[in-house]
Amino acid sequence: MTFDQLGLSSEILRAVSDEGYINPTPIQAQVIPSILAGKDVMASAQTGTGKTAGFTLPLLYRLQIHANTSMSPARHPVRALIMAPTRELAMQIDESVKKYGKHLALRTAVVFGGVSIEPQIAALQSGVEVLVATPGRLLDLVEQKAVNFSKAEILVLDEADRMLDMGFLPDIKRVMALLPPQRQSLMFSATFSGEIRKLADSLLKQPVRIEAAAQNTVNESISHIVHLAKPDNKFALLLHLIRQQDLKQALIFVKTKHGASQLAQMLSRHEILAVAIHGDKNQQQRTQALAEFKNGEVQILVATDVAARGIDIDKLSHVINYELPGNPEDYVHRIGRTGRAGSKGKAISLVSEHEKELLANIEKLLNTKLQTEQVTGFDAEFSARGLPDRKNRTPSSGSRYNKPMENGGSERGGKLSIPQRHPGGYRGRPQRYTDPIFTQPYIPQAKPATLAVSGQSETQSPFLAYKQEKKTIPALFTALAKNKATPED
Numbered sequence: 151m152t153f154d155q156l157g158l159s160s161e162i163l164r165a166v167s168d169e170g171y172i173n174p175t176p177i178q179a180q181v182i183p184s185i186l187a188g189k190d191v192m193a194s195a196q197t198g199t200g201k202t203a204g205f206t207l208p209l210l211y212r213l214q215i216h217a218n219t220s221m222s223p224a225r226h227p228v229r230a231l232i233m234a235p236t237r238e239l240a241m242q243i244d245e246s247v248k249k250y251g252k253h254l255a256l257r258t259a260v261v262f263g264g265v266s267i268e269p270q271i272a273a274l275q276s277g278v279e280v281l282v283a284t285p286g287r288l289l290d291l292v293e294q295k296a297v298n299f300s301k302a303e304i305l306v307l308d309e310a311d312r313m314l315d316m317g318f319l320p321d322i323k324r325v326m327a328l329l330p331p332q333r334q335s336l337m338f339s340a341t342f343s344g345e346i347r348k349l350a351d352s353l354l355k356q357p358v359r360i361e362a363a364a365q366n367t368v369n370e371s372i373s374h375i376v377h378l379a380k381p382d383n384k385f386a387l388l389l390h391l392i393r394q395q396d397l398k399q400a401l402i403f404v405k406t407k408h409g410a411s412q413l414a415q416m417l418s419r420h421e422i423l424a425v426a427i428h429g430d431k432n433q434q435q436r437t438q439a440l441a442e443f444k445n446g447e448v449q450i451l452v453a454t455d456v457a458a459r460g461i462d463i464d465k466l467s468h469v470i471n472y473e474l475p476g477n478p479e480d481y482v483h484r485i486g487r488t489g490r491a492g493s494k495g496k497a498i499s500l501v502s503e504h505e506k507e508l509l510a511n512i513e514k515l516l517n518t519k520l521q522t523e524q525v526t527g528f529d530a531e532f533s534a535r536g537l538p539d540r541k542n543r544t545p546s547s548g549s550r551y552n553k554p555m556e557n558g559g560s561e562r563g564g565k566l567s568i569p570q571r572h573p574g575g576y577r578g579r580p581q582r583y584t585d586p587i588f589t590q591p592y593i594p595q596a597k598p599a600t601l602a603v604s605g606q607s608e609t610q611s612p613f614l615a616y617k618q619e620k621k622t623i624p625a626l627f628t629a630l631a632k633n634k635a636t637p638e639d
């Protein structure tokens with residue numbers, strides 16, 4: 151099938167061809183005709199399948215009759231609302247709407263939290279036909295009477311499963327109550343739980359159900375490798391894999407915000423350009439980190455589940471699970487960053503004894519046993535029987551510790567595989583770590599390390615890790631160095 155056969159307009163086909171797309175992906179071939187026919191749709195589609203164009207192209211087609219170049223805001227009411235769980239995903243959808251709608255006189259805006267609300271109010275006041283939004287900020291704008299949905303015709307909920315995971319259900323219901331009941335509603339979700347089906351029942355009218363990929367399965371172009379690793383050997387194994395496989399780019403997942411910053415710093419100390427992206431970073435830092443990773447300036451992006459949700463990186467070859475997610479469905483989301491739009495991808499998981507149960511849950515969800523490979527010099531074996539030691543158990547799926555929140559709450563949950571700088575924190579007995587990486591001061595090897603300013607917090611300067619001069623700075627001068635070394639603040 152070609153795009154011409156789908157019944158889209160010449161302006162939209164031109165934009166598609168500008169992107170170099172030749173054939174619609176399977177999800178596009180399935181959803182576009184239904185959306186064009188005005189039907190409600192409930193689609194199970196993972197990220198990477200082309201689902202964004204799947205709903206954006208027909209949405210633009212349906213709004214094309216309203217296209218106009220009038221300067222009057224009244225001629226540009228909100229006609230379509232697209233809701234997404236995270237800022238990054240909202241930004242990406244907005245980019246897609248702009249790309250695919252570039253030959254149409256329709257206006258688009260994106261609104262999300264963590265940045266000033268005033269420019270968003272100004273954009274809405276001048277009128278937009280397509281509004282992409284995260285739920286929290288959208289409701290702030292509603293409260294400020296900056297947005298009116300009386301002319302809305304189409305609602306899209308993207309990554310609906312993640313919205314529910316993040317506790318957005320009440321917000322979604324509030325927004326739904328503001329929309330005209332006569333509308334077309336589309337729901338996209340990578341996974342379909344009972345909760346999602348319930349939401350779909352309340353949101354959609356006689357929806358067409360489309361499953362682009364079988365539920366809870368992963369893209370076949372991704373190969374999965376599990377390396378068993380002793381917890382105190384994990385970092386060394388990670389370094390070994392990055393170097394030995396000469397990884398040009400990889401997205402590494404950890405469970406906590408702190409763990410993400412810490413791992414990025416540790417990699418930077420070993421001359422691997424790495425930045426962290428998580429809920430504690432401000433929007434500018436997150437956008438910059440993502441941009442630098444996308445354009446290849448940064449080799450490794452260390453992310454938490456919440457921050458990485460929906461991130462689209464062209465031709466990303468490797469996703470590494472430094473820590474397995476507490477929720478097995480997050481494994482599917484994580485590895486969906488690679489093997490996109492038909493390219494090959496590799497998902498590597500470093501799994502320690504205490505994560506055995508999490509691995510079993512993932513394998514159960516995928517209904518397949520993931521291939522395990524030993525790396526010479528990093529041998530590790532799981533004890534054959536029973537569950538892992540109770541005190542080392544990570545909260546299992548469904549635990550409130552694993553439930554992500556808009557501000558990245560879940561990223562606090564779970565136990566770090568990365569040993570803490572102050573083991574044990576202020577409470578409880580200190581843990582002991584034996585890996586010299588954590589217990590001994592860093593000694594530069596052949597070349598000096600890139601990270602040099604001790605005590606520099608990553609929230610102050612996330613990019614410091616590799617932008618810093620390659621020399622050690624005595625502690626006395628760190629305050630001075632800090633002032634100099636926060637270029638983006």
Ligand code: AMP
Pocket residue numbers: 170171172173174175178196197198199200201202203462464490491
């Ligand atoms: P998505 O699943 O919407 O995040 O899209 C994943 C990637 O596939 C994006 O980088 C799109 O640019 C790309 N893509 C979308 N549709 C097509 C298509 N028909 N042919 C080739 N690439 C596509």
